[in-house]
Amino acid sequence: VPDLQRLILRHPSGTTPIVVGRGALAETMADLAAWVAERTLFVVSTPRVLELHGEAIGGLDSTAHRTVVLEVEEGEAAKTLQRAGKLWQQMLQDGGKRDSRLLTFGGGSVGDLGGFVAGCFLRGIDYVQLPTTVLAQVDASVGGKTAVDLPAAKNSVGLFHHPAMVVSEIDFLSTLPAPELRSGLVEIIKMALLLDPLLFEQTEADVGALLAGDPAALVRAVAAGAAAKIRVVEADPEEGGQRGLLNFGHTLGHALESVLSYRGLRHGEAVAYGMLFALRLAERRGLEPSLSQRVRRLLERLDLPPLPEVAVEELVEAMGRDKKVRESGRIWVLPAGLGEGRMVRDVASEEVSGDLEAFLSAPFSPT
Amino acid sequence: VPDLQRLILRHPSGTTPIVVGRGALAETMADLAAWVAERTLFVVSTPRVLELHGEAIGGLDSTAHRTVVLEVEEGEAAKTLQRAGKLWQQMLQDGGKRDSRLLTFGGGSVGDLGGFVAGCFLRGIDYVQLPTTVLAQVDASVGGKTAVDLPAAKNSVGLFHHPAMVVSEIDFLSTLPAPELRSGLVEIIKMALLLDPLLFEQTEADVGALLAGDPAALVRAVAAGAAAKIRVVEADPEEGGQRGLLNFGHTLGHALESVLSYRGLRHGEAVAYGMLFALRLAERRGLEPSLSQRVRRLLERLDLPPLPEVAVEELVEAMGRDKKVRESGRIWVLPAGLGEGRMVRDVASEEVSGDLEAFLSAPFSPT
Numbered sequence: 087v088p089d090l091q092r093l094i095l096r097h098p099s100g101t102t103p104i105v106v107g108r109g110a111l112a113e114t115m116a117d118l119a120a121w122v123a124e125r126t127l128f129v130v131s132t133p134r135v136l137e138l139h140g141e142a143i144g145g146l147d148s149t150a151h152r153t154v155v156l157e158v159e160e161g162e163a164a165k166t167l168q169r170a171g172k173l174w175q176q177m178l179q180d181g182g183k184r185d186s187r188l189l190t191f192g193g194g195s196v197g198d199l200g201g202f203v204a205g206c207f208l209r210g211i212d213y214v215q216l217p218t219t220v221l222a223q224v225d226a227s228v229g230g231k232t233a234v235d236l237p238a239a240k241n242s243v244g245l246f247h248h249p250a251m252v253v254s255e256i257d258f259l260s261t262l263p264a265p266e267l268r269s270g271l272v273e274i275i276k277m278a279l280l281l282d283p284l285l286f287e288q289t290e291a292d293v294g295a296l297l298a299g300d301p302a303a304l305v306r307a308v309a310a311g312a313a314a315k316i317r318v319v320e321a322d323p324e325e326g327g328q329r330g331l332l333n334f335g336h337t338l339g340h341a342l343e344s345v346l347s348y349r350g351l352r353h354g355e356a357v358a359y360g361m362l363f364a365l366r367l368a369e370r371r372g373l374e375p376s377l378s379q380r381v382r383r384l385l386e387r388l389d390l391p392p393l394p395e396v397a398v399e400e401l402v403e404a405m406g407r408d409k410k411v412r413e414s415g416r417i418w419v420l421p422a423g424l425g426e427g428r429m430v431r432d433v434a435s436e437e438v439s440g441d442l443e444a445f446l447s448a449p450f451s452p453t
Numbered sequence: 454v455p456d457l458q459r460l461i462l463r464h465p466s467g468t469t470p471i472v473v474g475r476g477a478l479a480e481t482m483a484d485l486a487a488w489v490a491e492r493t494l495f496v497v498s499t500p501r502v503l504e505l506h507g508e509a510i511g512g513l514d515s516t517a518h519r520t521v522v523l524e525v526e527e528g529e530a531a532k533t534l535q536r537a538g539k540l541w542q543q544m545l546q547d548g549g550k551r552d553s554r555l556l557t558f559g560g561g562s563v564g565d566l567g568g569f570v571a572g573c574f575l576r577g578i579d580y581v582q583l584p585t586t587v588l589a590q591v592d593a594s595v596g597g598k599t600a601v602d603l604p605a606a607k608n609s610v611g612l613f614h615h616p617a618m619v620v621s622e623i624d625f626l627s628t629l630p631a632p633e634l635r636s637g638l639v640e641i642i643k644m645a646l647l648l649d650p651l652l653f654e655q656t657e658a659d660v661g662a663l664l665a666g667d668p669a670a671l672v673r674a675v676a677a678g679a680a681a682k683i684r685v686v687e688a689d690p691e692e693g694g695q696r697g698l699l700n701f702g703h704t705l706g707h708a709l710e711s712v713l714s715y716r717g718l719r720h721g722e723a724v725a726y727g728m729l730f731a732l733r734l735a736e737r738r739g740l741e742p743s744l745s746q747r748v749r750r751l752l753e754r755l756d757l758p759p760l761p762e763v764a765v766e767e768l769v770e771a772m773g774r775d776k777k778v779r780e781s782g783r784i785w786v787l788p789a790g791l792g793e794g795r796m797v798r799d800v801a802s803e804e805v806s807g808d809l810e811a812f813l814s815a816p817f818s819p820t
Contacts, residue, residue: 170534206573208609208610209692210691233576243541245577
């Protein structure tokens with residue numbers, strides 16, 4: 087595996103180069119500098135990311151007409167309509183035009199918010215994603231999804247707006263706190279289990295190195311995870327079918343996050359618990375116990391924080407609000423084998439609510 | 454000219470049938486009923502439109518799973534981010550899903566807001582436009598533009614989201630107040646002058662009948678205007694070039710609206726004054742005075758309300774905030790002949806501010 091991989095995502099509005107690796111930013115700096123030349127550049131980022139890595143994008147100042155930094159809150163807290171509204175106001179005041187540029191520089195929340203802001207400002211301006219977490223590099227930055235949250239449901243307002251480029255600089259991951267790294271690995275395991283048996287085996291072998299932040303292991307895992315996601319997104323750009331597979335673990339995961347008001351568990355950690363619950367449903371539908379045990383063992387290696395106390399009824403209600411529910415009912419994504427997922431409609435709400443109590447008290451146990 | 458015309462708009466995300474005429478709604482009712490079958494239908498409309506014409510869409514209740522009416526303010530006042538946020542909240546509470554449907558039923562503001570709400574709800578749901586004003590039928594509903602306003606600039610937040618169908622029922626125009634009818638005719642004159650000499654001559658001949666609300670004249674003018682707009686939009690779906698021609702009159706028009714806080718002049722009336730000003734710039738660049746006099750005479754027939762008092766400096770400042778300004782500078786759209794428009798970059802801001810004083814005191818005079 088080379089230090090740098092150039093991937094391409096083809097989508098209905100064009101193509102997005104996705105550059106993953108050590109030195110990805112240096113490698114693409116000339117392209118980025120040309121892209122911002124003579125334009126106003128808006129940088130959506132957090133104080134923390136700017137302090138740790140702001141210097142790395144300093145080179146853009148020399149070609150941009152001017153650079154306007156838009157600081158936002160860390161994490162999900164930034165993804166509100168109010169925050170988006172304030173950014174738009176500020177961009178107008180600072181002379182933003184249709185040919186201005188926007189760079190998202192941070193984790194998944196910064197990318198989701200910044201992409202939404204770019205997508206709706208003057209009916210859409212070009213943007214580039216510079217994701218700084220594993221989660222954002224492997225998942226959130228790939229596929230053009232943008233969104234903010236409403237109090238009633240996460241990601242409920244947004245649009246598909248593909249970035250002009252994604253630059254996934256692996257060296258930025260060196261400053262990630264351990265829980266953030268772990269949260270990102272959950273999404274890699276999720277994609278590996280459903281889409282890529284080789285990546286699953288590689289992750290089993292590499293999990294120690296990945297948790298220790300080993301750059302070579304991270305390049306391998308992030309590039310393979312992003313490539314797996316690209317394949318799914320290209321087959322189903324606007325989530326009509328196969329892209330729904332990526333929601334494995336997210337049904338209960340999103341409900342957990344919502345009930346906990348996005349505090350107490352990170353996104354990936356909540357998804358890990360969602361995967362553990364889905365494994366129980368899958369086992370009842372014929373998933374080999376040896377495989378579900380392998381997944382449990384791998385997730386156990388991540389040393390997740392314990393599941394906070396939550397009420398079954400609240401979880402059930404939150405799942406009903408999830409935007410993936412269609413009028414025709416809820417679809418569960420369940421693993422069917424290594425590298426194989428299935429969309430399942432036959433899960434009665436009684437089975438879910440009946441099983442949740444047992445699951446919440448012992449999430450790593452089989453049914 | 455038959456009573457009913459079926460037009461088609463081809464755009465990057467598919468095709469939009471646009472049905473214009475007397476009885477257009479009855480003609481398409483079966484299609485609409487199938488489209489909402491078993492779904493939640495959200496109807497974005499105003500109390501006034503619902504009172505006048507609500508019965509006409511009652512037939513949809515029988516096939517929809519349920520109908521949720523979302524009432525919004527009349528006119529530009531509805532086009533705020535706050536209003537959109539409240540609608541999204543309510544749609545979530547009422548069980549809106551990705552396969553729910555939305556119908557905009559009203560004038561251009563209802564269509565702009567409703568289209569934006571549909572475009573961003575759960576990353577986009579299908580919607581149909583049922584425009585009830587000339588302006589909305591001939592212009593706002595054609596081309597997929599959606600938007601809300603920010604305090605600093607109109608239509609500054611939005612996206613391209615094409616409706617599944619547009620149904621322009623000419624019989625709805627019978628209840629339009631005269632100033633609203635007049636405001637719509639301005640946009641028809643605008644498109645005719647730049648794009649369609651025959652429509653211009655037809656409008657000169659029909660202007661009395663149009664102002665009197667004659668249905669046959671309205672079918673002719675609205676269908677021809679919508680067809681002219683379709684040709685421009687198809688050539689330039691996301692306003693990179695030719696579509697900019699439709700901004701004739703809008704540079705000063707938008708600035709007038711903004712300085713007047715969207716009170717005192719309707720959109721079309723403001724655009725009419727914008728066209729009158731642009732004629733002065735065009736005459737200095739060689740437009741035949743006989744043609745500009747024809748345009749002035751036609752606009753005079755509309756009996757516009759007088760231009761409220763506004764300060765030149767405020768207008769100049771508002772024009773600088775317009776979203777059509779690129780970083781490379783402002784482009785003016787000027788008529789070059791009958792059926793011919795031109796994008797002009799050589800208009801110095803000194804010429805504009807120098808000429809505004811004279812124009813404001815005598816808007817119908819030539820230079």
